[in-house]
Amino acid sequence: MIVYESLFGNTREIADAIGEGVKETHPDAEVECVAVVDALPERIGPTDLLVVGGPTHMRGMSTGMSRKMGLKAEKQEAENRERPFTPEEGAEGPGVRNWFHDTLPKAHTGTHSAAAFDTRADMRLAGAAANGIARRLRGQGYELVAEPAGFVIEGTEGPLRAGERDRAKAWGAALQVA
Template sequence: MHTVIVYESMYGNTREIAEAIAEGVHQADPGAAVDCLPAAEADAGLTRSADLLVVGGPTHMHGMSSGLSRRMAATAEKHKEGREEAAAEARTTAEGPGLRSWFHDLPKTEPGTHAAAFDTRVDMPRAGGAANGIAHRLSGHHYDVVVEPEGFIVEDNDGPLRAGELDRARAWGAGLI
């Protein structure tokens, strides 16, 4: 089985969740081939080869990020002390294609190709989530979304992840197999 995990990450939280999902897939199927990479590196050939495509991103302004929300996040991050690594990741993500543009280049697939969607979000009333929009776009490309979209919680807009979320992501990844 070949699983491809594509993510967009501004502060590292979504990347950490994606990597934990990959670990969970490996735990459930040690022989599985798993590629886990940012949207900017996920080309059509790689996604076409997947038996399972898992896509995730951060929640910005109640849904999927946009070019504007990524630039705003990168600008805010560069002004925070002691967050140089997160600021560099935010800047790289803001300058590259986000999931919205990645979906424009994603070829439609044959029905029967499995997919799953996740996001990172804050735990606040009416905070929204990106996972439903991701799942909708996957369905629009003829992927069969095999589980309900999943949200993983960050403690503040830029993290850290809530305690236990990496373990929950590993379990969710294992459950996809």
């Protein structure tokens, strides 16, 4: 199960690439990419590997406020340039931070594997959400099977930097599925 939060599509694209990598290494695995708004406890429970990712906002995991600010800024920029703007489905709903607090069930320590990733801008002091995601996964009783990974976007809203989708696919292929 790959759970992601995405505002502009970059994190969803990385989640899809990770899923492709897992399927490449484990062809019999059932891989599902799910937006955080659809990641209900009953969907998470029976998974062998939980991969969670989100965008980096204000040097860490997004908040309700940072998501609203990002969407508002993008809508205004789109109006100024007269180009359409369609946020990702669920972008205005709760993000990964809220999901950890409100939805993710506790795992029995050592019985559930997990991994964390983020998308981030390549700029000084941009920070990373993956470390916070990994910390929360461990706090919920999940055992990490890989170091948290970050995938770079151009600017603050993307697109993905050249080669990042391939790097995400390779990272997914290297994940150990129980």
